[in-house]
Amino acid sequence: AQSVAQPEDQVNVAEGNPLTVKCTYSVSGNPYLFWYVQYPNRGLQFLLKYITGDNLVKGSYGFEAEFNKSQTSFHLKKPSALVSDSALYFCAVRPRYSSASKIIFGSGTRLSIRP
Amino acid sequence: KAGVTQTPRYLIKTRGQQVTLSCSPISGHRSVSWYQQTPGQGLQFLFEYFSETQRNKGNFPGRFSGRQFSNSRSEMNVSTLELGDSALYLCASSLATGDQETQYFGPGTRLLVL
Numbered sequence: 385a386q387s388v389a390q391p392e393d394q395v396n397v398a399e400g401n402p403l404t405v406k407c408t409y410s411v412s413g414n415p416y417l418f419w420y421v422q423y424p425n426r427g428l429q430f431l432l433k434y435i436t437g438d439n440l441v442k443g444s445y446g447f448e449a450e451f452n453k454s455q456t457s458f459h460l461k462k463p464s465a466l467v468s469d470s471a472l473y474f475c476a477v478r479p480r481y482s483s484a485s486k487i488i489f490g491s492g493t494r495l496s497i498r499p
Numbered sequence: 500k501a502g503v504t505q506t507p508r509y510l511i512k513t514r515g516q517q518v519t520l521s522c523s524p525i526s527g528h529r530s531v532s533w534y535q536q537t538p539g540q541g542l543q544f545l546f547e548y549f550s551e552t553q554r555n556k557g558n559f560p561g562r563f564s565g566r567q568f569s570n571s572r573s574e575m576n577v578s579t580l581e582l583g584d585s586a587l588y589l590c591a592s593s594l595a596t597g598d599q600e601t602q603y604f605g606p607g608t609r610l611l612v613l
Contacts, residue, residue, distance in 0.1 A: 416598060427503070427589050427604035435599055474542070483554055483596045489542040 407475030524592030
């Protein structure tokens with residue numbers, strides 16, 4: 385079965401430190417990969433996506449993600465965390481040649497940045 | 500450009516009632532998808548519409564239905580509400596329905612069933 389795993393329910397980081405939110409997937413072929421962020425009482429906001437090409441993808445708010453095909457991972461990173469980055473982060477995968485709705489979401493990782 | 504809008508933002512209903520939620524996609528977007536988000540089940544796909552046609556449907560009972568209008572606005576309806584239907588219902592729109600499309604989400608409608 386196709387799946388997305390976010391192994392950490394919560395990640396705690398001090399402001400100014402680098403952060404990593406992990407994501408691994410089990411989807412056949414070369415899927416498309418996405419990261420979304422959800423703030424309290426808000427919908428999901430698109431951060432970035434990997435379609436093809438450079439394995440390092442840059443997105444909104446200073447976030448970037450590194451695609452690693454051999455490890456089937458797509459970890460979200462930021463060099464210097466801000467308190468305002470505290471939110472719920474979702475990794476998502478969509479199989480190639482599928483429709484827009486055939487997106488598989490991970491369970492989410494709550495990122496907490498302490499001042 | 501305005502984002503995806505959903506109305507109402509909050510709803511309180513009682514068991515057995517029915518509810519209709521509305522979603523207006525980003526201008527020019529023709530694909531609308533609906534998701535249910537709960538703490539226990541996470542994000543679950545409900546259905547997708549493109550050009551007024553249902554393209555895909557998730558594993559939800561027939562009490563959940565939807566439609567899309569010619570202006571791409573979409574509604575979803577839940578009949579005979581159950582306590583377990585309490586959730587955040589998210590609508591997402593995209594230009595089309597291809598595999599490279601980015602879906603943009605609305606703020607959601609939070610439904611509480613008592």
